[in-house]
Amino acid sequence: MPRFLCKIVRMAHETQALNERAQMLLKTLVERYIADGQPVGSRALSKFSGLDLSPASIRNVMADLEEMGFIASPHTSAGRVPTARGYRFFVDTLLTVKPLDRIEIHQLEGQLQVENTQKLVTSASHVLSELTRFAGIVVTPRRTSGFRHIEFLKLAEKRLLLILVTADGDVQNRIIQTEKVYTPSELVEAANLLNQKFAGCTFDEIRRRLHDELKQLREDMTQLMAAALAAGDQAATDAAEDVVISGEVNLLGIDDLSSNMSKLRELFNLFEHRTTLLQLLDVSSRAQGVQIFIGGEAGLQPLDECSVVTAPYEVDGKIVGTVGVIGPTRMAYERVIPIVDVTAKLLSSALTQR
């Protein structure tokens, strides 16, 4: 039993009511529908289920399944289509995922660019979209707000460049306008002070502790410090978590989605509205392992006919972000799930090494 089946909502009456045959039929129905997108009729099901039942018998079971809300028919005389609930049950208890084989994992690993965090995250998103042919999403890790090293660099008379190496090795830079003209040695002095006394602290901490020492400092130094703190603070919030999306284009080709243009537009608007997406993905980062949101389960209308498959990734055992895929609800889950799973793991190990 794979451990990423987290949201198992296996209500008692469901498994009771769904005998083996019904489950089997639901399974093949969903599989067939995922495979070719057409409503599945009793005839087809009788052929592909491997159960050696006549269409008539199957019709009875299908009627039951429909009553229980697992499947629905678009109109009177079409085949049946899985409902969101049907998909849910399918991925939770019927789905059999085959893990990626070694070769695929190696390919995937090779495509990650490990030069720096930014590139790593971007390439992960890219790989996800390439492999699944859907949209890949990665939430960048929240930066720890502490700093490791600070440096002042004189650009012009009254313009300084503040270089800030954060605790996790990323570099931020900010231009500061000053009132006074500082000499290089003053700048070095200020930087040294900050580095020696406060390296590793958050800017809030520094501000608090600096307050006590402020009296012993010269006026101009104080100003420089204050500017540095403000800039640092801004840099910290600036580097807040963000979400990287790639391969949105792929979704244009999915006919399930591109049939109604307005839905598609909403979806793409959602992509531009990072914050909303972030909330959804934040939820997923609280759980462990692969999570699947089907249709509007996430509470966002634009995702009506989409599913989101996510998995958190971690640094040194602590969850710091989420990777995932957004595609049509009618997607090949047994393929997408291991891809997301493995990507999360590779990302974790790549980040932990550094």
Add this chain to the structure above:
Amino acid sequence: MPRFLCKIVRMAHETQALNERAQMLLKTLVERYIADGQPVGSRALSKFSGLDLSPASIRNVMADLEEMGFIASPHTSAGRVPTARGYRFFVDTLLTVKPLDRIEIHQLEGQLQVENTQKLVTSASHVLSELTRFAGIVVTPRRTSGFRHIEFLKLAEKRLLLILVTADGDVQNRIIQTEKVYTPSELVEAANLLNQKFAGCTFDEIRRRLHDELKQLREDMTQLMAAALAAGDQAATDAAEDVVISGEVNLLGIDDLSSNMSKLRELFNLFEHRTTLLQLLDVSSRAQGVQIFIGGEAGLQPLDECSVVTAPYEVDGKIVGTVGVIGPTRMAYERVIPIVDVTAKLLSSALTQR
């Protein structure tokens, strides 16, 4: 006569053949078509041209215009639609642009984020897409490959962070793996050497000149230098020109484009293929002032039903990049042109100030 009408291909016979009346009619035809997207018939033209001609007379002129390739009819009994050539003539000699008023310019100016080059460019692209409701594009300035300041920072035993301030004030950083463990003072020494001797040079120059001095340096120093140079080179190519696009979503709503899905997909694929786009925009940066590419004029099929309006921007009088808008050929040029024009100018002045 506005100076951004650069590509005036006013062949002699064209202006000769197009008497004032024909020009007037072509103008109102294009304007009407741009306004409501329907083929324009002789009746409508007679009403809106202000020429007090009967539909029958106008039909004669329209027949001429069609023969000359300025307009075309989608089918026998529809109105007429401007051809690419018709649009061309329209924007080149018939169009009257009204410049933005002061208030709009100020609004626009307020939306540009001047914190750093990256933000400036991104916000410019954003502003363009917001104002025109099409896709905004900005080619980031090519970085000058020289450097202003170098700094080494020890991350771990054998891991260094190379901080590189380029001549134009942008900061790059690279992680370097070393073989030897360097002491902080060694790092300072190396940085000082590079800063004092080579500030302002390109990395190629440094490499050449360093070659002579290499003998006088200790072995470990040489290695450090080599690593720095390699990283610097990579950073320089890495920060090569790139193109920032925003508001692609807007194009989903344009019914001219979203009618045929496959075209739309091609278009979005083009957006992901930065390099191709870059070539097109590079061409535009050779000319001065606003340039307009109509339909496939740029030589790219995906842009069949699109127009591209571009303008180069400059730093200290030297053209360093291009801003522009991609939208449907049926766009309100008299509005888009000044927006692009002003954005380019604002960007220029914002960049020159720093």
Add this chain to the structure above:
DNA sequence: CATTGGCGCTCCAGCACCAAGAGTGCTTAA
């Protein structure tokens, strides 16, 4: 009693057909 075959019913997709409307081209008259 579960399973099956058969029958009637419903709905959709595709096609042909028709009428209305819009707009043109051509011809003729002022």
Add this chain to the structure above:
DNA sequence: TTAAGCACTCTTGGTGCTGGAGCGCCAATG
């Protein structure tokens, strides 16, 4: 040169028809 009239063409929207797919129900069957 301009205008008016007329015949012609083409699109658009609506209607009606047919074949096919699939279901529900019912009775028969092992």
